[in-house]
Amino acid sequence: xxxxxxxxxxxxxxxxxxxxxxxxxxxRLDPGERRIRTARSFDAWEGGGEYNVVRGLRKVFGxxxxxxxxxxxxxxxxxxxxxxxxxxxxxxxxHWVASDGVGRTVxxxxxxxxxxxxxxxAVGVSDRGLTAVSQLTPDELDxxxxxxxxxxxxxxxxxxxxxxxxxxxxxxxAVLRAAKEHGTVISYDLNYRPSLWKAIGGQxxxxxxxxxxxxxxxxxxxxxxxFTAALGFEVEGVDDRLTELPVESFGRMIDDVxxxxxxxxxxxxxxxxxxxxxxxxxxxxxxxxxSGLVQAVxxxxxxxxxxxxxxxxxxxxxxxxxxxxxxxxxxxxxxxAHGALAMTTPGDTSMATxxxxxxxxxxxxxxxxx
Numbered sequence: 001x002x003x004x005x006x007x008x009x010x011x012x013x014x015x016x017x018x019x020x021x022x023x024x025x026x027x028r029l030d031p032g033e034r035r036i037r038t039a040r041s042f043d044a045w046e047g048g049g050e051y052n053v054v055r056g057l058r059k060v061f062g063x064x065x066x067x068x069x070x071x072x073x074x075x076x077x078x079x080x081x082x083x084x085x086x087x088x089x090x091x092x093x094x095h096w097v098a099s100d101g102v103g104r105t106v107x108x109x110x111x112x113x114x115x116x117x118x119x120x121x122a123v124g125v126s127d128r129g130l131t132a133v134s135q136l137t138p139d140e141l142d143x144x145x146x147x148x149x150x151x152x153x154x155x156x157x158x159x160x161x162x163x164x165x166x167x168x169x170x171x172x173x174a175v176l177r178a179a180k181e182h183g184t185v186i187s188y189d190l191n192y193r194p195s196l197w198k199a200i201g202g203q204x205x206x207x208x209x210x211x212x213x214x215x216x217x218x219x220x221x222x223x224x225x226x227f228t229a230a231l232g233f234e235v236e237g238v239d240d241r242l243t244e245l246p247v248e249s250f251g252r253m254i255d256d257v258x259x260x261x262x263x264x265x266x267x268x269x270x271x272x273x274x275x276x277x278x279x280x281x282x283x284x285x286x287x288x289x290x291s292g293l294v295q296a297v298x299x300x301x302x303x304x305x306x307x308x309x310x311x312x313x314x315x316x317x318x319x320x321x322x323x324x325x326x327x328x329x330x331x332x333x334x335x336x337a338h339g340a341l342a343m344t345t346p347g348d349t350s351m352a353t354x355x356x357x358x359x360x361x362x363x364x365x366x367x368x369x370x
Contacts, residue, residue: 294329
């Protein structure tokens with residue numbers, strides 16, 4: 001068994017929150033088994049790359065969480081708020097922005113997502129230009145009150161939020177600095193999305209922004225595309241169609257990242273081999289300076305209902321393990337198990353239970369529980 005990574009996490013008794021996210025929370029509209037272009041009805045969910053992590057930490061793992069975000073003060077914004085409340089995430093830090101009536105200057109983000117099946121891949125269509133959180137400035141957040149007076153043990157954010165606008169990247173840096181000043185551990189999911197960076201400088205700008213933010217990060221998360229596109233570290237011999245992913249290649253990449261960023265204590269990456277939209281090979285590796293490289297159980301031929309949010313649920317399981325002082329091996333095992341379970345249900349956010357995560361992490365099967 002590997003040792004717990006050397007992360008200095010503030011005591012729970014000194015903090016009002018175990019984990020807080022910084023990022024956009026969108027309204028997800030899901031056509032179910034239909035396609036977006038042929039749908040006549042949609043299920044409504046809340047979701048967002050950063051938010052999904054703290055939602056899982058609250059709903060599945062029982063931690064005290066909140067979200068730093070912004071919404072337009074209209075009916076859609078309050079629908080998103082209501083969905084967040086149902087997930088147990090504290091909404092007191094939502095920055096509410098007055099509506100201009102039609103969304104000319106500020107809007108709430110929408111995300112249409114179809115799940116895909118077999119040879120037809122999942123499709124996401126985001127409608128998030130000029131959203132409230134993309135215009136959020138640091139002075140609209142009382143960061144000293146949150147991180148200093150109330151106290152936060154862990155902050156999670158990532159490359160999706162940083163890509164929303166130049167202002168979002170600036171605000172992200174300010175929040176990370178404030179968190180670091182108050183001793184909050186910071187995790188960052190690179191979550192590279194070409195469509196988000198396309199209009200603001202592309203991959204070159206993504207690397208500029210993410211390299212600047214990486215200097216504040218304690219736990220860096222991503223897949224092989226993320227580390228290459230967002231930070232410029234190559235992973236040799238990786239193809240998302242492969243059914244066997246070369247773990248050794250990730251080990252070499254992780255060594256490069258750790259050398260470039262000595263502030264990073266833990267690096268974790270998911271391993272996904274795409275056989276079809278509904279069958280993936282799924283696993284994860286993680287590294288820390290005290291433990292070296294460890295690997296979760298590899299689940300080849302994993303059947304998937306909805307892959308969106310699987311990486312976020314991996315992150316929340318990993319963070320749960322690290323928050324509770326587990327070994328890195330246990331933490332990455334929780335993450336891989338939680339991500340696998342989250343992809344068996346619809347929506348961005350996890351519907352798993354802690355009991356199910358522990359059972360699967362321990363090698364449990366899908367036999368009926370009676």
